[in-house]
Amino acid sequence: xxxAFSAGxxxxxxxxxxxxxxxxxxxxxxxxxxxxVQDAFFLIVGSRTCAHLMQSAAGVMIFSEPxxxxxxxxxxxxxxxxxxxxxxxGVVDKLLARRPDIxxxxxxxxxxxxVIKFDLSKAAERLNRVHAPKHRVxxxxxxxxxxxxxxxxxxxxxxxxxxxxxxxxxNETKLIVAGCLPDVVEDQFTRLFDDLGIEGVQFLPxxxxxxxxxxxxxTRFILAQPYLGAAAAALxxxxxxxxxxxxxxxxxxxxxWFKAIADTFGVPEDxxxxxxxxxxxxxxxxxxxxxxxxxxxRMFFFPDSQLEPSLARFLHSxxxxxxxxxxxxxxxxxxxxxxxxxxxPGTAVSEGQDxxxxxxxxxxxxxxxxxxxxxxxxxxxxxxxxxxWSIEFAFTPIQGYEQAGDLAELFVRPLRRxxxxxxGLGFEEGAPCS
Amino acid sequence: xxxxxxxxxxxxxxxxMRVAASMKDVHYVLHAPQxxxxxxxxxxxxxRRDSRPPVTYTTFQARDLGASTADIFKTACHDAVDRFKPRxxxxxxxxxxxxxxxxxxxxxxxLDLDIPVVPLELPSYQKKETWGAAETFYQLVRxxxxxxxxxxxxxxxxxxxxGPTSLGFRNRDDVREIKVLLEENGLxxxxxxxxxxxxxxLARLPEAAFNIVLYPEIADTAARWLxxxxxxxxxxxxPIGVSETRRFVAEARALAGLESVPSPSENKDRLTxxxxxxxxxxxxxxxxxxxxxxxxxxxxxxxxANELGFEVCGLGTYMRxxxxxxxxxxxxxxxxxxxxxxxxxxxxxxxxxRPELVLGTQMERHIAKRLRVPCAVISSPxxxxxxxxxxxxxxxxxxxxxxxxxxxxxxxxxxxxxxLSMFRDDFEFNDGATASHLHAHSPAAASNQxxxxxxxxxxxQITLPASATLWTDExxxxxxxxPFFVRGKARRNTESFATDNGIHPITVExxxxxxxxxxx
Numbered sequence: 001x002x003x004a005f006s007a008g009x010x011x012x013x014x015x016x017x018x019x020x021x022x023x024x025x026x027x028x029x030x031x032x033x034x035x036x037v038q039d040a041f042f043l044i045v046g047s048r049t050c051a052h053l054m055q056s057a058a059g060v061m062i063f064s065e066p067x068x069x070x071x072x073x074x075x076x077x078x079x080x081x082x083x084x085x086x087x088x089x090g091v092v093d094k095l096l097a098r099r100p101d102i103x104x105x106x107x108x109x110x111x112x113x114x115v116i117k118f119d120l121s122k123a124a125e126r127l128n129r130v131h132a133p134k135h136r137v138x139x140x141x142x143x144x145x146x147x148x149x150x151x152x153x154x155x156x157x158x159x160x161x162x163x164x165x166x167x168x169x170x171n172e173t174k175l176i177v178a179g180c181l182p183d184v185v186e187d188q189f190t191r192l193f194d195d196l197g198i199e200g201v202q203f204l205p206x207x208x209x210x211x212x213x214x215x216x217x218x219t220r221f222i223l224a225q226p227y228l229g230a231a232a233a234a235l236x237x238x239x240x241x242x243x244x245x246x247x248x249x250x251x252x253x254x255x256x257w258f259k260a261i262a263d264t265f266g267v268p269e270d271x272x273x274x275x276x277x278x279x280x281x282x283x284x285x286x287x288x289x290x291x292x293x294x295x296x297x298r299m300f301f302f303p304d305s306q307l308e309p310s311l312a313r314f315l316h317s318x319x320x321x322x323x324x325x326x327x328x329x330x331x332x333x334x335x336x337x338x339x340x341x342x343x344x345p346g347t348a349v350s351e352g353q354d355x356x357x358x359x360x361x362x363x364x365x366x367x368x369x370x371x372x373x374x375x376x377x378x379x380x381x382x383x384x385x386x387x388x389w390s391i392e393f394a395f396t397p398i399q400g401y402e403q404a405g406d407l408a409e410l411f412v413r414p415l416r417r418x419x420x421x422x423x424g425l426g427f428e429e430g431a432p433c434s
Numbered sequence: 435x436x437x438x439x440x441x442x443x444x445x446x447x448x449x450x451m452r453v454a455a456s457m458k459d460v461h462y463v464l465h466a467p468q469x470x471x472x473x474x475x476x477x478x479x480x481x482r483r484d485s486r487p488p489v490t491y492t493t494f495q496a497r498d499l500g501a502s503t504a505d506i507f508k509t510a511c512h513d514a515v516d517r518f519k520p521r522x523x524x525x526x527x528x529x530x531x532x533x534x535x536x537x538x539x540x541x542x543x544x545l546d547l548d549i550p551v552v553p554l555e556l557p558s559y560q561k562k563e564t565w566g567a568a569e570t571f572y573q574l575v576r577x578x579x580x581x582x583x584x585x586x587x588x589x590x591x592x593x594x595x596x597g598p599t600s601l602g603f604r605n606r607d608d609v610r611e612i613k614v615l616l617e618e619n620g621l622x623x624x625x626x627x628x629x630x631x632x633x634x635x636l637a638r639l640p641e642a643a644f645n646i647v648l649y650p651e652i653a654d655t656a657a658r659w660l661x662x663x664x665x666x667x668x669x670x671x672x673p674i675g676v677s678e679t680r681r682f683v684a685e686a687r688a689l690a691g692l693e694s695v696p697s698p699s700e701n702k703d704r705l706t707x708x709x710x711x712x713x714x715x716x717x718x719x720x721x722x723x724x725x726x727x728x729x730x731x732x733x734x735x736x737x738x739a740n741e742l743g744f745e746v747c748g749l750g751t752y753m754r755x756x757x758x759x760x761x762x763x764x765x766x767x768x769x770x771x772x773x774x775x776x777x778x779x780x781x782x783x784x785x786x787x788r789p790e791l792v793l794g795t796q797m798e799r800h801i802a803k804r805l806r807v808p809c810a811v812i813s814s815p816x817x818x819x820x821x822x823x824x825x826x827x828x829x830x831x832x833x834x835x836x837x838x839x840x841x842x843x844x845x846x847x848x849x850x851x852x853x854l855s856m857f858r859d860d861f862e863f864n865d866g867a868t869a870s871h872l873h874a875h876s877p878a879a880a881s882n883q884x885x886x887x888x889x890x891x892x893x894x895q896i897t898l899p900a901s902a903t904l905w906t907d908e909x910x911x912x913x914x915x916x917p918f919f920v921r922g923k924a925r926r927n928t929e930s931f932a933t934d935n936g937i938h939p940i941t942v943e944x945x946x947x948x949x950x951x952x953x954x
Contacts, residue, residue: 019513020491020493021493023469026469047529048443048444048558048562049447049448051438052441056444069438069439070437094437095437144470375475375479377478382485
């Protein structure tokens with residue numbers, strides 16, 4: 001099953017696997033998208049499984065009425081006893097009556113709706129005719145047969161880009177920062193852009209559906225997240241030009257990212273220095289206290305969010321950790337090239353997953369820390385191994401200078417916890433779990 | 435199509451996973467796309483299980499749809515059997531794979547595996563989690579226990595316990611409690627299934643004298659089949675609450691041919707005395723709304739009404755399969771049962787019933803929190819809190835004690851409630867300030883209510899519809915002078931009196947007219 005081929009960079013041959021993927025599907029990116037775009041509502045057109053997934057895996061039962069829901073398809077829809085489009089219209093009417101404050105309704109395709117080829121773009125078009133301009137309706141697919149976890153965001157941003165107005169002299173967007181960033185990070189970045197004297201910066205997605213950027217030739221964009229292959233292609237097809245960089249994780253990543261932008265906009269060297277000197281110093285200082293925990297530690301990444309190459313690069317070059325394997329559900333070779341190039345030659349990189357084989361490799365390598373999904377973490381802990389839930393990297397603000405220390409701390413926490421518990425619980429003797 | 439922000443049950447293949455994960459040496463190959471693996475973390479995170487559930491997913495992708503997804507399934511079966519060496523294999527499809535019509539059962543047959551293969555037909559677009567678990571358990575029992583010989587002589591005191599599963603509400607502790615209870619009564623529990631059983635254990639089911647169906651939702655089908663196939667009688671009294679536990683023991687002893695005597699562990703029962711102690715007087719007639727799975731909802735209503743002295747003002751379930759039982763139970767309390775899996779309908783019913791306590795699922799906990807009504811969780815869907823580190827059964831005598839604590843604590847304790855009433859006009863101790871131990875259950879009033887005068891009691895916290903505006907200010911003030919543990923009743927009675935007599939608005943006069951009217 002495994003084929004090896006050259007990744008065209010310094011790392012070893014990529015291990016390409018197909019088998020059981022222990023990765024969330026694209027629907028789950030709704031969890032952060034619905035918090036970010038505050039007047040949007042995400043309606044999954046799917047099955048009971050989709051609803052159950054959102055509630056138990058992602059919603060963790062903390063929201064009693066979140067800004068997402070599922071239109072659950074039933075036997076009568078599939079058997080043709082009811083017209084699916086009529087049914088969907090009915091659900092949308094019911095929803096909008098309950099939540100009239102919703103400005104943007106996003107229909108999200110799922111595995112079953114994709115398999116039966118339920119045409120959501122047609123449905124969105126029809127619903128737009130009825131509900132626009134009060135409620136804008138758009139659609140994308142978050143299905144697990146097409147997307148993993150963060151790729152749902154990629155498809156959502158692509159849908160936004162396809163809807164975005166062309167930029168003209170009136171509303172000139174000079175720079176688009178693509179990729180959902182926590183508000184606090186967005187605000188920090190905005191202040192840095194001000195200090196660098198770069199104007200006309202817009203974030204995609206915006207915090208409200210009305211604050212979406214305009215796009216046109218002359219617009220530059222930079223990715224804040226590494227999983228935006230489709231969105232980048234859509235931006236390019238609208239004439240926008242990509243600024244290439246590694247991603248803003250850690251002090252070095254953030255500096256490289258801002259430097260790439262500053263160079264593109266001709267920001268003088270001394271102004272760049274002046275704007276970034278203080279935060280760079282803070283970031284380095286924040287990292288200091290965590291280094292003793294991470295230097296020389298052996299890390300193993302299971303695939304989750306496509307952030308893995310960037311996280312591995314950060315751990316390797318900023319904390320001195322050793323990287324055993326970087327698993328990613330999908331590798332965008334062009335966008336990840338910079339990150340992979342900074343890893344030591346021969347670092348194992350895997351794309352896709354056969355979870356059983358990967359577990360075998362992890363056990364054999366016996367790393368100091370395994371970064372993996374929640375389905376695997378407790379079983380690994382029961383074997384006496386240390387784990388870090390990968391999902392936290394998607395939910396926690398980790399980008400930028402001010403978060404460099406927080407990012408390191410996420411990796412340190414399990415290590416520190418083990419050292420705290422060791423004496424108290426007699427972990428060394430360790431009662432074996434059944 | 436159904437609009438769902440919250441679902442009480444997962445899809446049927448999650449029910450099948452619960453049965454597979456309950457057992458030893460069983461593996462489930464599930465034809466499913468990537469993403470369906472989320473279900474693993476129900477077990478590893480919510481239940482804090484220390485191993486992965488025994489499930490292999492085929493994880494097919496869009497690009498496989500043109501080629502052969504059937505081959506992917508066959509490869510996954512082979513690999514799973516080689517790697518995990520199960521003694522029985524379950525095969526099935528999730529909702530997406532069901533649409534592909536690959537027929538996992540047929541495909542698995544062609545593989546010549548030397549272990550029993552149980553094909554599961556779980557129609558995802560019609561059925562739900564619990565039904566899926568029941569069907570899977572039934573199919574497994576049939577596969578393992580059919581064509582067995584029932585021994586000629588069977589000790590009359592031998593029995594099996596059927597129904598407890600992984601991810602079941604407090605099932606782990608219930609089994610421990612009930613096993614001890616049965617054994618101290620001279621019964622010999624041979625097999626507990628599916629929780630902790632192997633396929634060989636299922637094959638031994640017909641060797642016991644009778645079955646005990648602890649959770650009818652899961653084990654009813656299998657128990658009925660065992661009765662038909664082997665003439666095994668079964669007992670399906672659910673031992674939740676003191677009186678039902680006593681009845682359960684008596685019935686089990688009768689089936690075993692033993693005469694009826696009190697259980698030694700009855701001395702553990704504290705509910706009976708606590709409920710009679712004067713501090714519990716304040717429980718009398720408290721209106722309680724109950725919603726959950728059928729077993730726990732019916733049991734809750736019985737305990738609430740007969741063992742704690744509450745008034746059941748609403749009873750319902752999300753399980754259509756058990757609608758008949760819940761309807762029959764509701765009739766005992768003069769109620770129409772609420773049978774729905776739409777949480778918005780449940781919310782409306784709660785507002786309408788104006789309870790003083792809600793016993794429900796995690797969803798009702800959210801609803802009650804919003805309405806500022808105390809709530810205790812009595813049923814699945816399970817939450818990480820439903821797997822406490824301490825021993826905390828719902829069944830048996832200890833279970834009754836646990837229930838007393840967990841239902842009564844969210845309400846104010848009697849003494850505390852009376853003191854709050856006495857100090858109502860004190861600037862610090864007004865009855866709008868909840869008791870200190872209630873923070874977890876009853877959050878502070880929303881900020882816009884902070885300016886409201888002291889005297890907002892539980893009864894007033896449920897959002898009142900238009901009728902609230904029909905009171906004159908003076909009458910509202912007078913109402914506040916009535917001790918707040920009867921204020922809700924006074925308000926309801928006055929409003930219905932006013933409606934019946936076409937009085938508008940309600941004055942102080944109306945309030946006392948109504949009081950006199952209802953005193954008769």
